Amino acid sequence: MSQIAFDHVSHRFDAETVVDDVSLVLREHRIGIVGANGSGKSTLARMVNGLVLPTAGRVTVDGLDLARHAREVRRRVGFVFTNADNQIVMPTVREDVAFTLRRHKLPATDAAARVDAVLDRFGLTELADRPAHRLSGGQKQLLAIASVLVAEPDIVVADEPTTLLDARNARRIAEHFASLEQQLIVVSHHLELLEGFDRVIVMEAGRVVADDAPRPALDAYRALIA
Ligand SMILES: Nc1ncnc2c1ncn2[C@@H]1O[C@H](COP(=O)(O)OP(=O)(O)OP(=O)(O)O)[C@@H](O)[C@H]1O
Numbered sequence: 001m002s003q004i005a006f007d008h009v010s011h012r013f014d015a016e017t018v019v020d021d022v023s024l025v026l027r028e029h030r031i032g033i034v035g036a037n038g039s040g041k042s043t044l045a046r047m048v049n050g051l052v053l054p055t056a057g058r059v060t061v062d063g064l065d066l067a068r069h070a071r072e073v074r075r076r077v078g079f080v081f082t083n084a085d086n087q088i089v090m091p092t093v094r095e096d097v098a099f100t101l102r103r104h105k106l107p108a109t110d111a112a113a114r115v116d117a118v119l120d121r122f123g124l125t126e127l128a129d130r131p132a133h134r135l136s137g138g139q140k141q142l143l144a145i146a147s148v149l150v151a152e153p154d155i156v157v158a159d160e161p162t163t164l165l166d167a168r169n170a171r172r173i174a175e176h177f178a179s180l181e182q183q184l185i186v187v188s189h190h191l192e193l194l195e196g197f198d199r200v201i202v203m204e205a206g207r208v209v210a211d212d213a214p215r216p217a218l219d220a221y222r223a224l225i226a
Helices: 041-047 066-074 093-104 108-121 137-149 167-179 214-225
Strands: 004-013 016-026 030-035 056-061 077-080 155-159 183-187 199-204 207-212
Touching (some): 030 041, 041 155, 077 137, 093 108, 108 137, 137 155, 137 167, 199 214, 207 214
Parallel strands (some): 030 183, 077 155, 155 183
Antiparallel strands (some): 004 016, 004 056
16 A cells, blocks of 8 residues: 655645644555545545645655655546546547546557446446436446546545445445555545445544544544534
8 A cells, every 4th residue: 555644734725724734644445534514625635646735734645745746646646526527528438438548558459448347347338438428417426436447546536426326326336445456545425435444534624533443433423513
């Protein structure tokens, strides 16, 4: 697993401190982040691939500082956005998944095989030639995850990847995450998704208020929002 380190990290948007002096070392396989709306979870997650840079402190991935090496780190970190429309760039489902592989310089048959396998894994085969922007919200969410995973990044960061999914597709994603070899960081309000994880971090007003195994951490979070 990689080592993702937050060293006294803060982030301010104008006058508002949304991440407030967070220090964490993340080495576990599957890490969940929970917290109330606006507690800073997405901002923290976005720092792992430099989509947001700290206004104080340092974020490193295996020693590489995001402030200086964002491009290098981004090759290793796949980011799944909450709003899939932010990451769907190609006309059809198949083309969108294939687009992620453009920089991998794979022989065309190998790339096509990888795309087909991912489409199949996420139940998207029948939608492969559909216009991606006309999928349902949940189908787009599956596509967004498939498009990141096809590149087999070392680390997958997913920001609320199941918000629009029905129970069957949420289970599909949970099962897929459970079988994923890569390091995984998931921001979610869907607490069951995180039950089998190795570590859960609870955020409140930009700070880490609990950081533990899923059961105690989720109990602490439920108590906090009760
Ligand atoms: N680009 C931005 N400009 C200004 N303020 C922002 C920006 N992005 C986020 N914020 C503010 O930062 C705070 C934390 O937002 P963030 O999205 O990190 O929270 P969150 O815990 O992921 O919330 P949610 O569960 O609602 O997605 C919020 O008050 C939000 O309004």
